[in-house]
Amino acid sequence: MTIEVTLGREPEAVRAIREKLVAEGVPAALAAGDPGLWGPEARDEAAVRLGWLKLPLTSRELLPEITKLVEMARAEGLDHVVLAGMGGSSLAPEVICATEDVPLTVLDTTDPGQVRRALNDRLERTLVVVASKSGGTVETDSHRRIYEKAFRDAGIDPADRIVVVTDPGSPLEQTAIEAGYQVVLADPNVGGRYSALSAFGLVPSALAGADVVRLLDDAAAVAPRLAHDDGNPGLDLGVLLGAEALAGRDKMVLRDSMTDINGLPDWIEQLIAESTGKSGKGILPVVGAEAAEAGDQFLVHIGPDGGTSVDGPLGAQFLVWEYATAIAGRVLGIDPFNQPNVAESKENTTRILQEAGDGPLPTGTPILRDGPVEVYGDVPGDPKNLADVLTWLLRAIPERGYLAIMAYLDREAAFDAARVGDASFEELTEAWAAADPATLRALLDYRTDHAVTFGWGPRFLHSTGQFHKGGPEAGVFLQITGAVTEDIEVPGKPYTLGRLQLAQALGDLGALASRGRPAVRLHLTDRVAGVKHLLSVAEEL
Numbered sequence: 001m002t003i004e005v006t007l008g009r010e011p012e013a014v015r016a017i018r019e020k021l022v023a024e025g026v027p028a029a030l031a032a033g034d035p036g037l038w039g040p041e042a043r044d045e046a047a048v049r050l051g052w053l054k055l056p057l058t059s060r061e062l063l064p065e066i067t068k069l070v071e072m073a074r075a076e077g078l079d080h081v082v083l084a085g086m087g088g089s090s091l092a093p094e095v096i097c098a099t100e101d102v103p104l105t106v107l108d109t110t111d112p113g114q115v116r117r118a119l120n121d122r123l124e125r126t127l128v129v130v131a132s133k134s135g136g137t138v139e140t141d142s143h144r145r146i147y148e149k150a151f152r153d154a155g156i157d158p159a160d161r162i163v164v165v166t167d168p169g170s171p172l173e174q175t176a177i178e179a180g181y182q183v184v185l186a187d188p189n190v191g192g193r194y195s196a197l198s199a200f201g202l203v204p205s206a207l208a209g210a211d212v213v214r215l216l217d218d219a220a221a222v223a224p225r226l227a228h229d230d231g232n233p234g235l236d237l238g239v240l241l242g243a244e245a246l247a248g249r250d251k252m253v254l255r256d257s258m259t260d261i262n263g264l265p266d267w268i269e270q271l272i273a274e275s276t277g278k279s280g281k282g283i284l285p286v287v288g289a290e291a292a293e294a295g296d297q298f299l300v301h302i303g304p305d306g307g308t309s310v311d312g313p314l315g316a317q318f319l320v321w322e323y324a325t326a327i328a329g330r331v332l333g334i335d336p337f338n339q340p341n342v343a344e345s346k347e348n349t350t351r352i353l354q355e356a357g358d359g360p361l362p363t364g365t366p367i368l369r370d371g372p373v374e375v376y377g378d379v380p381g382d383p384k385n386l387a388d389v390l391t392w393l394l395r396a397i398p399e400r401g402y403l404a405i406m407a408y409l410d411r412e413a414a415f416d417a418a419r420v421g422d423a424s425f426e427e428l429t430e431a432w433a434a435a436d437p438a439t440l441r442a443l444l445d446y447r448t449d450h451a452v453t454f455g456w457g458p459r460f461l462h463s464t465g466q467f468h469k470g471g472p473e474a475g476v477f478l479q480i481t482g483a484v485t486e487d488i489e490v491p492g493k494p495y496t497l498g499r500l501q502l503a504q505a506l507g508d509l510g511a512l513a514s515r516g517r518p519a520v521r522l523h524l525t526d527r528v529a530g531v532k533h534l535l536s537v538a539e540e541l
Contacts, residue, residue, distance in 0.1 A: 003222050003312025003320055005233040007240055008299075014243045017331055021239065022229045030326055031227035037326075042335035049337040051189030052322055055197035056220035056315070058187065062199055063213065065184060066206045069163060073207055078127040078161070082107060082118055083204040084143035085131035087274075087462025088192030089165070091267045092201040092318070093208075098262040099314050102209035107143050108459045110501040112488045113410040115143065119150055129163050129204040130181075133192045135170025138346070139458060142500065145491045148179075163207070165199050191337050192462075193271050196318040218315030226323050234320045237310060238327025241272070244298045245283050245332060250472065251297040251402065251451040253286045259303030261314050268302075268321055270463035275325045275336040277467025283328065284402060284467055286451045288441060294449045296400040341469040341511075345461055348507030353495055361502055366523070370537070372530040377520035386537045389520060390444070393476055394541075396518040397450045401474035404464070405444070407437045408457035408481045408505040409527065414438075437480060437531050443538040458504045469511055477512050480534075481505050482524040 329336030524530025
């Protein structure tokens with residue numbers, strides 16, 4: 001099966017941009033890995049970030065090593081695969097495994113409840129893949145430490161249960177070698193969000209049972225087309241993305257259509273937002289919206305559908321979207337391979353933890369309490385309740401702006417809440433929606449023509465977090481945190497998971513507030529009751 005990009009409309013601006021890129025020889029130059037396509041300032045970064053173009057071929061060198069790992073896991077009866085990774089190290093495997101319907105437990109969170117659920121699930125049959133390009137990702141380092149202790153406490157040698165995927169020479173590689181872990185080294189010339197077809201995407205997916213050879217075959221089938229001026233799906237898509245943003249339509253609504261692929265918009269969200277959201281520019285993916293309602297939005301379907309659509313197998317989708325993102329970066333005049341604002345929230349988190357020591361974190365004083373919800377932030381007009389706060393947030397969205405909801409909570413808790421007796425599918429769906437904080441996105445989206453996004457923290461910090469701080473200063477931010485009743489110690493560190501989670505939320509909120517954007521934190525003193533109350537208030541707005 002091939003991949004096709006269908007443009008619902010092709011105005012003169014799109015044709016003009018394509019003709020200009022073709023005249024400049026950009027399609028073939030990009031396919032050949034020319035690092036000078038994004039200007040002299042980006043050349044050095046691009047020179048070590050274009051390895052993804054060759055992954056459909058070079059990643060095949062990993063297949064014998066991956067096969068041995070899979071055979072070892074099967075022989076040992078290790079059928080519960082846990083992936084500890086953030087951003088590009090987790091989003092692609094999550095999509096791959098969901099599409100192939102093979103089970104993979106993804107830990108891209110610091111929420112104690114979500115981590116505890118994974119720890120309590122078949123530990124004796126668990127294999128953990130610790131994946132970090134830099135080797136210093138705080139969330140992943142915490143997961144590794146926690147699992148090492150859990151294995152030892154259960155009388156299991158962690159060296160028999162932990163596989164590490166990292167770049168050559170990273171601190172994690174050395175730690176893994178000293179601990180006797182099996183290590184798979186990834187291509188260092190591939191950035192995290194472009195790593196779907198690298199060891200980061202292939203190792204955990206194969207261990208979970210996915211057919212990674214087919215993934216590479218499908219990507220390899222489309223690769224030759226990316227060097228051509230005509231019939232080049234990556235060029236068509238990239239030109240469209242760039243042209244729409246230049247025309248003021250910088251919110252891309254992504255919708256899954258009738259396709260066998262599951263969850264691809266979440267992967268695209270990181271790729272596009274983190275690659276383009278900088279220097280006050282960018283394209284903001286909006287996942288889950290019903291339609292593109294406002295003049296600053298455009299709609300892209302994943303799968304065959306009317307209008308603009310990208311249809312084809314997953315491996316080809318990965319490569320085409322990556323190529324298109326690089327093209328869009330050229331059109332917008334930005335470096336699509338760096339992430340200049342991502343470190344800011346991380347540094348704030350570290351500072352908050354260090355300055356607080358053993359004392360309380362600097363949460364501030366709530367401006368009001370509405371049932372199980374505390375409100376923090378500067379909200380004008382003397383709000384009396386939660387409804388006033390939500391109403392103000394919606395009204396504060398500027399023209400061509402957006403509202404970002406960021407929930408530092410357990411993203412699987414709603415599924416637990418929905419599991420009740422012999423309920424019907426409809427009853428389970430209703431129960432799940434009533435307990436899921438992500439439902440808030442749909443409720444508020446219904447009440448505004450502006451784009452509304454939703455991200456789970458700290459997961460989104462490795463995704464849309466770059467756009468929030470480096471993209472157009474048009475965001476309004478609603479952060480949600482929750483009380484932790486059962487925390488988890490992080491061995492060898494002076495903080496617990498719950499304390500780290502709250503520090504991450506406060507660190508990012510500080511980064512947003514420093515830019516003068518409207519930002520409010522809602523703290524749920526009781527998570528279950530708080531979500532229920534928040535959704536009921538939003539429903540009545």
